[in-house]
Amino acid sequence: AFVFPSVCPECESVAVKQESSGVMGVVWRCPNISCPAQIRGRLEHWCSRKAMDVEGGGSALIEQLVAKALVEDVADLYSLSRAQIVSLERMADKSAENFLEGVQESKSRDLWRVLFGLGILHVGAGVAKKLARHFETIRDLMRSNVDALIALDEVGETIAHSLVTWFSKERNQMLIDRLEALGLSMKSSLYVEDSEHPLSGSSWVLTGTLPNFSRQQATEKIEAIGGKVTGSVSKKTSFVLAGESAGSKLQKAQKLGVQIVDEAGFTALLDQNA
Missing domain, CATH: 3.40.50.10190 (BRCT domain)
Known part of the structure; x- marks a missing residue:
């Protein structure tokens, strides 16, 4: 039988089962948000085609950026210089330019892509789109509460608690502040005010x-x-x-x-x- 590791193979933190909505989860996770493997995972997910779709932001580049301590979170991607990228292995001028252009272009991505890209537990692309139909900006979502979220179509208690918990953490609030200051739009093109469009809800x-x-x-x-x-x-x-x-x-x-x-x-x- 398979025995799940009791410690993270990367940072050796003791693995834990995460609680959600008062129910203990079944998946063992590394609790160390500074774990290099977690940082790489968050960055790769953010850059992925289904999330922020950053050209050139693949695993090989991310691995080097994390190894050289050039980035610790997704906001750091928007402060990278051309010189820093070119200094990495197998990064020609053109590749560096493509990646930096991709980073800049991602600033205008829709709110649902940002929400999905942030890697909030239980918030997949489908849930992110549903949220983006109800909230025009990320600040509107941050001001919401569990009861208001549960009242939305197809957003249950587990997702509502996960969102409120994520946005209540200071480090995540600071991340949103930084992304906003760096010029990310984080507005929804899917947002439709109640009954504003005759086909809303169809x-x-x-x-x-x-x-x-x-x-x-x-x-x-x-x-x-x-x-x-x-x-x-x-x-x-x-x-x-x-x-x-x-x-x-x-x-x-x-x-x-x-x-x-x-x-x-x-x-x-x-x-x-x-």
Whole structure:
């Protein structure tokens, strides 16, 4: 049987099980936030394509930055100089320029990417998008409380407690202060005021291939008006967006009487309700 290590293999801190919402977790974790492995993990996650999408911010570069003590947290990335990057192994001028440009470009990333990138326990990309629909800025979210968060659609007690706990820690508040001072926007393009858009709260299913939109682009347009995209058709589905070669989802929508729109209808619907 596998025996989980009792100490962190990197920093040798005693591993602990983390408590969440009064319930003891099952996963053993290193409690040392200064552990080099944790620092690398947080930085790699922040730079990843699904989070802040920083070009050139891969594991090889991050490992060198941490080893040379050039960065300790994600805010440090925004203070790096060209000379510091070029001094690293296998970092040519062009690579350094690409990375620094990527860092600068990431300052304008949407709030949901920042929330996901921060690595808050239980806050994945899906949860981050849901939060970004309800809060216009990160400061608005920080002012919220457990009860207000639980009242939101699909944000349960575990996630609410995790968010409030994370934002209550001084080091995390200081991190947000620094990121803001360094020029990160941390505002939400997904935010829709209650009932502001007629299609806010609508539920969509995508099927088939659209001529002029990728699935990701269509999803972003739906989320921008406060709608959400789900994977399966049900009586609760508001619209099915059907492209070429639509399959069983289209048939199920017809059977359930769910409104079906093609790409032209979708564009018209967005324009009509803009």
